[in-house]
Amino acid sequence: MSATIARPGSLHRQRQWTLWGSYTALSFFVVVFLVPPFYMLMTSLKSSAEISAEAGNPWYPHSPTLANYMTLLGSDSFMRYFFNSVWVTAVVVVVSMVISILSAFALSRMGFKGAQVLSTGVFLTYLIPPSLLFIPLFQIVGWLGLINSTWVLVLLFPTLAVPFATWIMIGYFSSIPKELDEAALIDGASYMQILVQIFIPVALPGIIAATIFAFTISWGAFLYPLAYLYSADQVTLTVGIVRDLIRGDVFAWGMIMAACVIGAAPPIIIYTFLMDYYVAGLTAGSTKG
Amino acid sequence: MAQVSIRKVVKAYEGNVQAVKGIDLEIADEEFVVLVGPSGCGKSTTLRMIAGLEEITSGDIAIGGEVVNDVPPRDRDIAMVFQNYALYPHMSVFDNMAFGLKLRKFPKEEIKKRVDDAAKMLDIAMLLDRKPKALSGGQRQRVAMGRAIVRNPKVFLFDEPLSNLDAKLRVQMRTEIKKVHQLVPTTTVYVTHDQIEAMTLADRVVVMNHGIIEQVGAPQELYHNPATRFVAGFIGSPAMNFLTVKLVSDNGLYVELADGTRLAVNPARIDRYKPHAGKTMTLGLRPEHLTETHTNEKPGTAYLDATVDVTEPMGMETMVHFFIKGEPVCARVDPLTVAIPGQILRLAADMSNMHLIDNDTNKVV
């Protein structure tokens, strides 16, 4: 189409083509991303016999059963892993968010010498891949006597979560007009009151985005727990699944998948709950005084 | 009692930029003072130093007789209204106005009473439950004022509160601010770059330029007796005409325009101007003092001929633009006057309202 003269309906048609394009691309991604979880869910509902039989259509369970889930939920070690993941993540999220909110506030608002350099530095540390760090960290952790203690994760995960979370929060706090804190300062607020009563509520979408980020780092981590933890009472869910449900070359697929579903449930529930805020958080800067 | 004293106050930003270069100003209790001047002249900086948002490099600021140089903003008992309103976006109008009182631990009933009173005065009583984003610009401005009023502070500070509003609303809110000051007489420092706002609101206007105070005075005084060339040109709209002239003493005292026309100096001013005879100076004459000729002219009128360049009929009057040896001049004539571009129009200059400016000092002599 080389028509430069706008014919009636041509804009409409253009828009339709764009929509078609978008839907096709999006459908493709939806399929690619959702097939594995779907297969995971289906497999988790099959008995070991049905899985190993390899007969019939593999996309749905022929005789659905909750046996895998029952076994897992009745297993002390599995519940232990799950609980470890929960408390590690809870502590990591709280610690990371407290540190990043405080540091982002200080870096973006207190205006001390070197704040600019420091905020760039904070961000740069985020660019170092964690997988490069775990060997040197092993020495430090060993020196601290924390090998095979879940506390090592509580110590290490914030170092991964804080830089990026701080960076998100700095962006958010910087988009809050300076007059807002000045007005609050004149109204009689202390810096702490400004942070708690003005900045945190106004930057809530950003805080939620950063929280989800910290949550994901801790909940989904595999490398560090694998490297530093080994005994059953210290291991977290991700490592626990591999540890218990794969024996040599025997994969308990049904239970692995059920464990994955249980492991994926908390993030899914949290994301769904916070989705609106999260999306708002990704389109930062939408706060305006 | 809350007079504000500014003594030899200097503000230097990093890199030794002096934004305010040692100003002195005494503001009386309940006085409405307007700081006016072009962009970057240091008005906001001065205001923010009074508020305590900006540290003072040297000098003293006292509020109610107490030097507040090292007192934090919240203990200065001031309230400030910002250009962009700075309302707390997550709080309702009520909470915005109540925030300062809550922080100061006022009892609930007292807070409610004060907010309700202020809301009534500002005509925003029906908006108390709304969030700022559901308000129009004018309504936000009222809330910002309400937030200042409820605190019942010693001093109100305004930094260009109306410049985000459209022209019509600006005029309306200007009246509103004046009304509030009459209802709640409080020492007020108001910053604007709009000289009309300054003239209409102020008890006294402070004209600033390049970090210094050019002149302080009542609006009429600044208008009729500007002290410097800058004030003469800044106050008044359309602006005063400035013409290069020679002061000649030749059987009386005359200002000689660049084209040779001689305008006789008003006899009452001869003694005042005589010492400058022979010098090249600048004549300042407002457009309204350069008019069409009348049959019975008042004494002290001089005449000149203008070749009309452009006319602007405004309804009540017509502005006539022309040049004298390349210098633009504007006259304000009766709309019935025949002024045709290219033709010569005889104009009457009211020399009793002339100003003579020394080109070396830029001071009005």
Ligand SMILES: Nc1ncnc2c1ncn2[C@@H]1O[C@H](COP(=O)(O)OP(=O)(O)OP(=O)(O)O)[C@@H](O)[C@H]1O
């Ligand atoms: N934080 C700062 N750091 C350095 N220079 C500054 C700072 N704030 C203001 N200035 C400079 O100080 C001078 C006065 O600024 P100020 O804001 O007081 O001007 P203003 O009279 O309020 O102007 P406007 O009408 O544009 O608001 C300006 O030249 C400005 O560039």
Ligand SMILES: [Mg+2]
């Ligand atoms: Mg300003």
